[in-house]
Amino acid sequence: MGSNLQVVLGAPGVKGKMPASLSKDGLTDFILSIISKKQEGKEPFYVLDLGMVVSLMEKWSHSLPNVRPFYAVKCNPEPAFLGALAALGASFDCASQAEIEAVMALGVSADRIVYANPCKAEPHIKYAARMGVKLTTFDSRDEIEKIQKWHPKCALLLRLKAPDDGGARCPLGPKYGALPEEVMPLLQAAHAARLTVSGVSFHVGSGATHSRAYHGAIAAAKAVFDTASRLGMPSMHMLNIGGGFTVGPQFNEAAVTIKAALETYFSNQPNLTVIAEPGRFFAETGFTLATNIIGKRVRGNLREYWINDGIYGSMNCILYDHATVTATPLACTSNRANPTCRGARTYPSTVFGPTCDALDTVLTGHQLPELEVNDWLVFPNMGAYTASAGSNFNGFNTSAISTYLAYSNPC
Ligand code: PLP
Secondary structure, eight states, X not given: OEEEOOOOSSOTTXXXXXXXXXXXXXXXXXXXHHHXXXXXXXXXXXXXXXXXXXXXXXXXXXXXXXEEEEEEGGGOOOHHHHHHHHHTTOEEEEOSHHHHHHHHTTTOXXXXXXXXXXXXXXXXXXXXXXXXXXXXXXXSHHHHHHHHHHOTTOEEEEEBOOSSOTTOSBOOTTTSOBOHHHHHHHHHHXXXXXXXEEEEEOOOOBTOOOTHHHHXXXXXXXHHHHHHHHTTOOXXXXXXXXXXXXXTHHHHHHHHHHHHHXXXXXXXXXXXXXEEOOSHHHHTTTEEEEEEEEEEEEETTEEEEEESOOTTTGGGHHHHSOOOOOOEEGGGSSSSOOXXXXXXXXXXXXXXXXXXXXXXXXXXXEEEEOOOTTOEEEESSOOSSSGGGOOOGGGOOGGGOEEEEEOOOOO
16 A cells, blocks of 8 residues: 555644544545545545544553553554554554564564564564564464574463454454463473463454453463463563454443453552554544446446445455445535435445456445446545455555545644
């Protein structure tokens, strides 16, 4: 994804001035200003509301003041977004050499990175060692052997399978995490290999819908701390509570549950460092995607539109992240009166992506007013697991989609 710094009306981090996120009218005006500058070009583009990123960081610090966020780069690696998070003091969860490179290219030091992939390729481990990234996760004996061989100074977090997948949209338990009966042999193997196991990590699943999963996982982590101590291993001092957070009441509930569980299970551990790997929480709401209508077909009452991004691009989230997307015509996104929207007749509409595959269908049965080729359709909340997993299928290059930065004036 390319970044184009378009409007910066305030500077992130200016003391005493809290930026507001963009209003509906502000966002609409911003999108219109980009379109007017594009002239003939009608490629899709993202708008990133930096005010939203600042607000979310504030929200995190307020709700979970003792939990240090390591943003999960996989969720959205847009460089300007990573840069904003870095400037706001976030650390980073990287899962590959390329993600470590991307973060370090922004001047982030190695001690602000957790290499949170329990199964790492050997060349990537060697790279992490060269760059001084000294914290990683594991859940198998083979990983212990690789780390012992290529990066023996790396501190380890034992990744547990969370006892409950949190009713997650994307459960991670089927792939990662030690089972209860595997914990002791893994700790013993790491100890025998003279590796330092600093603590425990888990992930309750991405898009978790109930917060009690954090309670169960924190209790299970405490049991691992106790096992390590019974084995006479150096005392553990780090707990990584993973990701799974979504903006809104779910986050508030998760924060309350986590604080209560930490109090219940870890209050006698004053040296404990608690970290987390939020992805969706920081990425989802700040990004808005503008797409252009490139084709139309009328079949009786039904309207069919083709847009220039789709399932093989940003909307892969429908398949892989089990997301539901919504679209609004640009003419209807602001609060201002617009005859296209106010009281206008709507039609059941299908929205297709641009590739030649019928699977490339973004919306069906969506009520939209009559639209024409060259109109714009706007998709809100498109920052999480969208562009990061898009492809170049049929020559529609997801990574070429630009991101324009908007920053609302706090005054
Ligand atoms: N950490 C790890 C190891 C992950 O696999 C993921 C997502 O898959 C995340 C963090 C981010 O999760 P989320 O976006 O749900 O916060």
